[in-house]
Amino acid sequence: MEKLFEGVSTLHYGRVGSREEVPVSSLEGPGKVLGLYFSAHWCPPCNLFTPELVGWYNRLRTSGKDIQVVFISFDNNEEDYEEHFSTMDWLGLPFKHREIKANLVRKYKISGVPSLILINAHTSSLISKDGRYYVLNDREGDGFPWTPETLEVCLSSGFLEDKEGLDLSWVDIKDSLKVLGLFFSAQWCQPCQSFTSQLISFYEKMKKKFPSQFEVIFVSSDLEESTFKEYALKMPWITVPFKDQKCQKLRQIYNISDIPTLVIVNPQSGDVITDNGRTMVTIDPNGMEFPWYPKPLEVLDEASINIVNDNVSLVLFTDGSPDQVQMALTLLSPVAEENFKNNSGRDDKDTIKFFYSNDSDLSASLREEILKIPEVFPLLALVDIPSQRKYVCDTNNINEETIASLLSSFNSNTVQWSKLN
Incomplete structure (x- = not known):
């Protein structure tokens, strides 16, 4: 649990003026379930679903089910956060921790609100991304803790x-x-x-x-x-x-x-x-690369763009010339393969993905329309579409040291991100 809220030791409970601070560590334990509730004051469906969730949560708690919920706000400001949080009976991630919210959005591919993610609070493993299903279909929590079956x-x-x-x-x-x-x-x-x-x-x-x-x-x-x-x-x-x-x-x-x-x-x-x-x-209608196992290093194309959309990605943009493409392969392959080996078996959302581009329309669209960065090659960038942020290296002299420095900054959470758009 502490890894989910890395950098935060306590969560909010209660209203302003009588607020308590609850340790993140208290969420953990055998038999416990944690719900991450992504919601916002401005969202009408959220305002309809929140009372349903409150009733369900209190019924389960009253019957002895060891469940806790944490509100992860999509509100635009702290005032709206507090007003929305005042309708809830559970914990809240303080509004100021936007970086934690961004990490959770990326990790669980949150594309809209309301969304309720259910997690095994002992192992941190995912139970379901569709917690709303259980709220509406298991109203008394008879199936708690809803351990997913294996295939x-x-x-x-x-x-x-x-x-x-x-x-x-x-x-x-x-x-x-x-x-x-x-x-x-x-x-x-x-x-x-x-x-x-x-x-x-x-x-x-x-x-x-x-x-x-x-x-x-x-x-x-x-x-x-x-x-x-x-x-x-x-x-x-x-x-x-x-x-x-x-x-x-x-x-x-x-x-x-x-x-x-x-x-x-x-x-x-x-x-x-x-x-x-x-x-x-x-x-790939002829299945030339079937069954499409993940690769340490991908070319930016129609097959891989969904990976970019869902993950933090390091992209080395090239002009598509043989020399620059070979340069990208030479620089990125060793570090991408090492990263792939070290992170085998980890949650995809906890790792960085590696890409190089050629001179394609898709590459140009990402660079010009999404990242809004100049047509200067080679160009190294970190792209975090789920969290709507980017980092573009300020040098075109890309080498092993440039890449190592950027990865070090990412791993130490010291990247100086800027917003997309």
């Missing part, structure tokens, strides 16, 4: 269905699999319909290459069984039966909030290889 446990319960609609056991197919695609989709979703055709073509190509090593499972969000069956009939892969509990459990395990989504996972461990399968199928 293995989830898929092993009950049956799946093959493309003919016959029962299929996960146990019978899993041992030969090396790559599994989980396709979250629905018949009523027009983008899903469009992507399904692409995915069918891709699937058929990959099954020819890897007949027993690759499979896709359709996880439906359909509302009617008739439309589910109509949609599933078009698909050549396995499906989770209609309204089966595995659908919701898989959405929770992989924190699915949008469809269509294609998550590529290791079927033996359940670990995510990439949650960007939809984009990858589109830009």
Whole structure:
């Protein structure tokens, strides 16, 4: 817990004038659940949901559930923060700690409010990014502490269905699999319909290459069984039966909030290889780099831009000439590979990603429209889109020392950031 609030030893509790300071360390412990509540006074949906959360929180606390919530403010000023916080019965991160808020937004990919993240307060592991689901669907906390199932446990319960609609056991197919695609989709979703055709073509190509090593499972969000069956009939892969509990459990395990989504996972461990399968199928339809394992160093392109959008990224912009591209590879490859090795298994949001650019429209768009930095190459920058900030090196003489110095500043939290836009 202390790492989540690094640099802060206490949190607020209570109103101004009778405020208490509660140690961050008190949040930790076996059996405890922590909710991070991202909200704002100016947000009408937040003002509607907050009373629901207050009632739920107090019911669970009264019944002995060891849950705590911390308010993370999206308010524009401290006055609005205090007014909104006065409607809550839990702890609050002091408004002045904007850097902590920015780190949490980046770590949990918060794209809007209200948002409730549930965390195991003993291990700091994520329980769910959709805590609102539990507020609305487990009103008495009967499922507390909502420990997520593993992929293995989830898929092993009950049956799946093959493309003919016959029962299929996960146990019978899993041992030969090396790559599994989980396709979250629905018949009523027009983008899903469009992507399904692409995915069918891709699937058929990959099954020819890897007949027993690759499979896709359709996880439906359909509302009617008739439309589910109509949609599933078009698909050549396995499906989770209609309204089966595995659908919701898989959405929770992989924190699915949008469809269509294609998550590529290791079927033996359940670990995510990439949650960007939809984009990858589109830009790599022949699967030349399938299954798209993460790389220490990426070129800035359509495949990697989602990584930039979600993480702190070090980008070395070049003019695309062979000499500058080779310079970027020579300078960045050793440090990127070392970083990749050292951070293997860590939460992606706690690490920095490495990129180099060529002379592409996408690179120019990021540089000119988002970062608003000049067309001078080579150019080294830190890009933190989730926290809406950037740092641009003031020298074009990029070398090992320049990169090492920038990374040292990042690791010691001494980067002199400036705001995007």
